[in-house]
Amino acid sequence: MLEHALQRDRMFSVTLIKPSCPEWRAPEDFFHFATIGLIRACVDRGDGTSNLVLQGLHRVRFASFQQETPFPIARIDIVESTKTATVESEALGEKILELYRKLKRAERQLPPKVDRYLAQLGDLEMLADLVASTFVDDPLRRQRMLEESSLNQRLRLLITYLQDEIGSAAV
Numbered sequence: 001m002l003e004h005a006l007q008r009d010r011m012f013s014v015t016l017i018k019p020s021c022p023e024w025r026a027p028e029d030f031f032h033f034a035t036i037g038l039i040r041a042c043v044d045r046g047d048g049t050s051n052l053v054l055q056g057l058h059r060v061r062f063a064s065f066q067q068e069t070p071f072p073i074a075r076i077d078i079v080e081s082t083k084t085a086t087v088e089s090e091a092l093g094e095k096i097l098e099l100y101r102k103l104k105r106a107e108r109q110l111p112p113k114v115d116r117y118l119a120q121l122g123d124l125e126m127l128a129d130l131v132a133s134t135f136v137d138d139p140l141r142r143q144r145m146l147e148e149s150s151l152n153q154r155l156r157l158l159i160t161y162l163q164d165e166i167g168s169a170a171v
Contacts, residue, residue: 002042002052010038013035015032015034026068031143033059033061034059034146035060035146038055040055061076063077083124096131125154128158141157
């Protein structure tokens with residue numbers, strides 16, 4: 001699969017297998033919302049695995065499948081957010097930054113450049129994606145956020161999940 005992507009457009013997508021399936025056999029076994037990324041770097045480890053640097057590009061939905069074996073190849077639709085920047089959006093973003101600071105103090109050490117980046121980040125969609133991928137441990141919760149089209153609802157979900165993570169870190 002990786003070789004196929006590297007020989008073509010360097011695009012790669014990974015999605016979550018549904019909890020009811022121990023392993024995938026057909027497209028129905030995995031979630032159809034994912035992210036697509038551009039392979040920026042690939043280093044072969046010599047044991048049949050590779051280290052990748054992926055640049056996330058878009059949230060996508062698998063529309064249909066051109067191929068299922070030996071690995072799926074999908075036609076995709078880009079998933080756009082329904083985002084209307086409102087006073088509520090800004091307030092939700094501020095709450096996420098507040099919770100981020102609490103999580104950092106509780107247990108997670110991140111480089112100072114992450115603080116600077118988040119402080120300057122004006123795109124609430126990117127803020128939600130970055131903080132969720134870093135601090136939300138439950139893959140089904142991350143999947144729920146990925147599938148949510150409303151930016152404000154994604155921000156609200158993230159706040160709930162971060163509050164749960166803070167509660168877990170305190171135990």
